Amino acid sequence: MVKQPVADMDLRSSALGNGVSGKPPINRLYQTSTMAALLDAVYDGETTLDELLQHGNFGLGTFNSLDGEMIVTDGVVRQFRAEGLAAEVPGSLKTPFACVTYFEPEKNVTVDTPKDKESFEALVDQLLGNPNLFGAVRFTGLFERVDTRTVFCQCKPYPHMLEVVKKQPTFTMESVSGTMIGFRTPVYMQGVNVAGYHLHFLSEDHKRGGHVTEYKIVKGMLEVATISDLQVQLPRTKQFAQANLNPESLSEAIRIAEGG
Incomplete structure (x- = not known):
């Protein structure tokens, strides 16, 4: 389990030049690589989890060799492998794709009536407003149902992601x-x-979870923040250089890969 030291966070935030000494830059999205690269089997990245946590304490992603799903909450990185169970991970592990931020909610609302995926997203859209900006979302509460999936660790030569997801384990909680x-x-x-x-x-007991494909919430707290500051760190690897990042039917391929 990786947790960012508070002292290190303060030093790094000053180096990032946010203009406020001792405080990390909030609601700025840091991303390593791109989804199109991941789709084209660029499964090996250069960024370690320790390096990733220099940029945020909240987020998601995956691990080198596509070894499961990642969730970052309160500066702690957890890995969901093929069995869907949360695991502790060392900071030396690397990621081919991840997005993190220092999340500070700008709006929150108590949800006290059940909502499916469509109505939940509509509520978030309403709270975030501007559809041309990014948004960070956190919902904590009771779910009637959550469907998740994870992915198996892959071996070289890496298969295309659409081949991988055909065999992905799925779970219903x-x-x-x-x-x-x-x-x-x-x-x-x-x-x-x-x-x-x-x-x-991530379940309340921190034992189960993964990439969400479907859900229905019962009640809880919804928190959101608008993101207009984005930093993308692109790999300088041969694998990334040779990737096809603009294939035909990109949107459909991502929809399938993400379980949409």
């Missing part, structure tokens, strides 16, 4: 409490990230 976090990405950023909603779930 019912009457479960936990936290669902992630990001809303503007449509025009499709391929750089995942247009629309990309959410991961």
Whole structure:
């Protein structure tokens, strides 16, 4: 389990030049690589988890060799492998794709009536407003149902992601409490990230979760923040240089890969 030291966070935030000494830059999205690269089997990145945590304490992603799903909550990185269970991970592990921020809610609302995926996203859209900006989302509460999936660790030569997801393990959790976090990405950023909603779930006992494909919430607290500051760190690897980042039917391929 990786947790960012408070002292290191303060030093790094000053180096990032946010203009406020001792405080990390809030609600700025840091991303390593792109979704289009991941789709084209660029499964090996250069960024370690320790390096990733220099840029945020909240987020999601995956691990080198596509070894499961990642969730970052309160500066702690957890890995969901093929069995859907949360695991501790060392800071030396690397990621080929991840998005993190220092999340500070700008709006929050108590949800006291059940909502399915469509009505939940509509509420978040209403709270965030501007559809051309990114949004960070956190919902903590009771779920009637959460469907998740994870991915198997891959071996070289790496298969295309659409081949991988055909065999992905899926799980259904019912009457479960936990936290669902992630990001809303503007449509025009499709391929750089995942247009629309990309959410991961962690159960209240920190034992189960993964990439969310479907859900229905019962009640809880919804928190959101608008993101207009984006930093993308692109790999300088041979694999990334040779990737096809603008394939035909990119949006449809991402929809399939993300379980939409």
